[in-house]
Amino acid sequence: MxxxxxxxxxxxxxxxxxxxxxxxxxxxxxxxxxxxxxxxxxxxxxxxxxxxxxxxxxxxxxxxxxxxxxxxxxxxxxxxxxxxxxxxxxxxxxxxxxxxxxxxxxxxxxxxxxxxxxxxxxxxxxxxxxxxxxxxxxxxxxxxxxxxxxxxxxxLEGREPVLRTGARAGDVVAVAGRLGWAAAGLAVLSRGFRSPRALVDAHRRPQPSYAAGVAAARNGAHALMDVSDGLLIDAGRLALASGVGIDIDSASLIVDEPIASAAAAYNLDPLQWILGGGDDHALLAVFAPDAQIPEPFVPIGRVIDAVEQQVQPGEVRVDGRIPEVAAGFEHFRR
Amino acid sequence: MxxxxxxxxxxxxxxxxxxxxxxxxxxxxxxxxxxxxxxxxxxxxxxxxxxxxxxxxxxxxxxxxxxxxxxxxxxxxxxxxxxxxxxxxxxxxxxxxxxxxxxxxxxxxxxxxxxxxxxxxxxxxxxxxxxxxxxxxxxxxxxxxxxxxxxxxxxLEGREPVLRTGARAGDVVAVAGRLGWAAAGLAVLSRGFRSPRALVDAHRRPQPSYAAGVAAARNGAHALMDVSDGLLIDAGRLALASGVGIDIDSASLIVDEPIASAAAAYNLDPLQWILGGGDDHALLAVFAPDAQIPEPFVPIGRVIDAVEQQVQPGEVRVDGRIPEVAAGFEHFRR
The missing domain is CATH 3.30.1330.10 (PurM-like, N-terminal domain)
Structure with a gap:
């Protein structure tokens, strides 16, 4: 009808x-x-x-x-x-x-x-x-x-669900999908602009890789979650659920061209968006050190032993240090 | 924790x-x-x-x-x-x-x-x-x-779902649960009162009989639905989905004491609430004429052939006539 x-x-x-x-x-x-x-x-x-x-x-x-x-x-x-x-x-x-x-x-x-x-x-x-x-x-x-x-x-097509609780010290942390694009797009719109168009479009219509979730499960990912509030805050949730810390290697975080140019235009650190921006719905996965990391995941860091490295469970470091950028989005923040 | x-x-x-x-x-x-x-x-x-x-x-x-x-x-x-x-x-x-x-x-x-x-x-x-x-x-x-x-x-525990589409002319229409209590309770509250308490409580916390749904399915109900917007409007939806009419026998509709007294106090027809009031979440079922109607269902009418009785599919009559009370709740009504 x-x-x-x-x-x-x-x-x-x-x-x-x-x-x-x-x-x-x-x-x-x-x-x-x-x-x-x-x-x-x-x-x-x-x-x-x-x-x-x-x-x-x-x-x-x-x-x-x-x-x-x-x-x-x-x-x-x-x-x-x-x-x-x-x-x-x-x-x-x-x-x-x-x-x-x-x-x-x-x-x-x-x-x-x-x-x-x-x-x-x-x-x-x-x-x-x-x-x-x-x-x-x-x-x-x-x-x-x-x-x-x-x-x-x-x-689940017969597979076991991949929870946030399975990360172990020494595991590889990897991401599939964009980081910071939607946040940069929102920043552009908030300033009254409509370009770079690619960023605005990323805010309006994120394009998560749904197939990446299945690929991670098939390749034995120890832990898996959706990055919806920002890499730092969500990696922290995964680390806390697993009772571990995470250390992110900033050199592995690709600063895509539209993010670099918008950051330059607004005189901001692009890592602010990449580490703190949510809403792109990238997938964050943790794999055993010897696992084959499937496409389109890219390694971005390591799981660290909280006791051995003297960090709080749930703590996320960048290049071994406590990051200086805002952690990510939280509702009801005053 | x-x-x-x-x-x-x-x-x-x-x-x-x-x-x-x-x-x-x-x-x-x-x-x-x-x-x-x-x-x-x-x-x-x-x-x-x-x-x-x-x-x-x-x-x-x-x-x-x-x-x-x-x-x-x-x-x-x-x-x-x-x-x-x-x-x-x-x-x-x-x-x-x-x-x-x-x-x-x-x-x-x-x-x-x-x-x-x-x-x-x-x-x-x-x-x-x-x-x-x-x-x-x-x-x-x-x-x-x-x-x-x-x-x-x-x-569904292995059973077939019972849809709205299976009512046939001659079937018995039955209801399990209260009709009009929540609407009467809302009317009481709207007038600034807090009693009869049983009606106010029925508005605040409806008590649908979940087991009645399974009982209807086990007894071969031809059609089944939840009365959430009022008996007339919801029976009309079931009738329309099945391409039939429904005739309700008003004598079978029990006017419970708190409804009778509230209606008397406000000088209203209690059928207004019983036929038009939703939110009690009674279940409306349709059974074959020879089916055993399970507890706690009570017969309240018949399914009628739309063509033979010259009614529109979806039309609900009360005692053979078009009812004069409001049909029930609809969002966005001007």
Whole structure:
């Protein structure tokens, strides 16, 4: 069923909940009674049903709030959809799993245009598809500002999940994906600019490597996580969960050209973004010293013994020293 | 790990994200590395892992927004937790499934007290436990008002899901659980009162019968759904999905004493609440004429052939006539 075309600027309040839901379900693709490759029951019933062939399901949730995670004047609806889906699917990949299905809960002000919501859904559906998943259900409710809350499911395909707890002293720390691009893009937008375009695009629509999570698991990664709040803060979380320290070799951190030029323009240290910036959803993995490190992971440091090296468990050093840049993003920071 | 006690009135902003998350994880029960009966990996890693023994998982999501679904001066945090978990678990039960795990995304203003969040979590955890599930993961973010977005997973235990699409002319329509209590309780609160207490409590903390969903599935229900927006509107959705009409016998709708007395006090028709009120999360089921209708379902009407009876598919009648009361709750209604 293709939705009827609406006059431009038609709002959610103009059409009401029933029609808005019907258009959202339509944006998800197939109707509920038609099974897809993964979804046995899709959107439109009380709940969806999805395959979990190895008898387990991986599940995560990530909420994005207007004015905190995105601004409607800085990002298009389709980009916001991509971004929220990417944050969720990256968490599934960070267990060594493959995303299968997303459910989407939307809080919408009355004044939001129907077309905006449909664009948001198209971004969610497209990014889910990039990760191998479909949007299988959701909820719509009124709210004062836009809230997009997604839960993603995934399959381990028979493998064991890769947790944050398995790093051991001597292991190699490696990263797959960009670091600092999204943070640099946000800095550009915050200063009222729209270029370098590559950085702004990276903020608007991160492109995590979902396949890297499976590759890390297949190559026996000891630990794996998603870098969503910044390399230093997230490496610290992994180190704390494993009871170890981490030492990052700054020479191994590639300063890509757009980051170098934006940093030069604003007279900033590019490492501020690379070590402290989140939202690119790179994957951080830890491998045994003799493991083959799979593409696209790049070694960036070593796991260190907390007792032997006299560091606190969870401490992250750069070139053996406590880094001077801000650690990363934290909500509720005063 | 038992969290340290905090001074009264300590806010989310006082402790910061890291400690707030640690206290939320602690409120969920066991740490991530300790598997429970259902959760192979619990809260604290990038994602949780939960059993799905029959190779499928049922999933739903439901978002509650402060000022729209609850008011912090009308409901305690623990009640709000119960209510949001109940809305989600009822959707799982409405597929004929059993809830197994919940993930919880919270949007929190800086000024919210840590103790309030912990009470919210304790309500979520307790209601999930009542339904047989545990809270296995989540996300915390800053927001201007409280948003609680839950996704619930469930198991069909090898059964087929019961959809909304299977109602046939001649089938018996039945309901399990209360109708109108939560709506009457909201009406009481809206008028500035706190009694009848039973109605106010029903609004604050609905008590759906999760077991009724499984019972309906085991007894071969043709269709099943959760009544969350009101009997008329939800029966209409089921009828529309099945391409039939429904005729409700008003004599079969029990007007419980607290509803009768509140309606008398406000000079209202109690059927307004019983037919139009949602949020009790009763289950609406449709059975073949010769099926055994399981406890606690009570027959309330019949499925009618849309063509033969000259009604629109999806039309719900009461005693053969188009009802005069409001249909039920819809977001974005102008």
């Amino acid at each position: 293709v939705p009827d075309s609406l006059p431009p600027n038609t709002t959610v309040a103009d059409v009401g909940e029933r029609i808005m839901v019907a258009r959202i379900v339509s944006a998800c693709g197939s109707p509920p009674e038609v099974p897809t490759s993964t979804a046995l029951v899709g959107p439109g019933d009380d709940a969806a049903v999805i395959r979990a062939e190895d008898g387990r399901v991986v599940v995560t949730t990530d909420m994005a709030v207007e004015g905190r995670h995105f601004r409607r004047d800085w990002s298009q609806a389709v980009d916001i959809g991509h971004r929220v889906a990417a944050a969720n699917c990256a968490d599934i990949a960070a267990m060594g799993a493959v995303p299968t299905g997303l459910v989407v809960a939307l809080g919408l002000p009355d004044s939001i245009e129907v077309a905006w919501v449909e664009q948001l859904m198209s971004g969610l559906v497209a990014e889910a598809a990039r990760a191998g998943a479909s949007v299988i259900g959701g909820d719509v409710t009124a709210a004062d500002s836009v809230v997009v809350s997604v839960a993603a499911l995934g399959t | 038992v969290p340290d006690s905090l001074p009264p009135n300590t806010t989310v902003a006082d402790v910061g994200e890291r400690i707030m998350v640690a206290r939320i994880v602690s409120a969920c029960g066991s740490p991530p590395e300790v598997p429970t009966s259902t959760a192979l990996v619990g809260p604290g890693d990038d994602a949780a892992v939960i059993r799905a023994e029959d190779g499928r998982v049922v999933v739903t999501t439901d978002m509650a927004v402060e000022g729209r679904h609850f008011r912090r001066d009308w409901s305690q945090a623990v009640d709000i937790g119960h209510r949001v978990a109940a809305a989600n678990c009822a959707d799982i039960a409405a597929m004929g499934a059993v809830p197994t795990g919940l993930v919880v995304a919270l949007g929190l203003p800086d000024s919210i007290e840590v103790a309030w969040v912990e009470q919210l979590m304790s309500g979520l955890v307790a209601e999930a436990a009542r339904a047989g599930a545990s809270v296995i993961g989540g996300d915390v973010t800053a927001a201007d008002s409280v948003v609680v977005s839950v996704a619930a997973l469930g198991t």
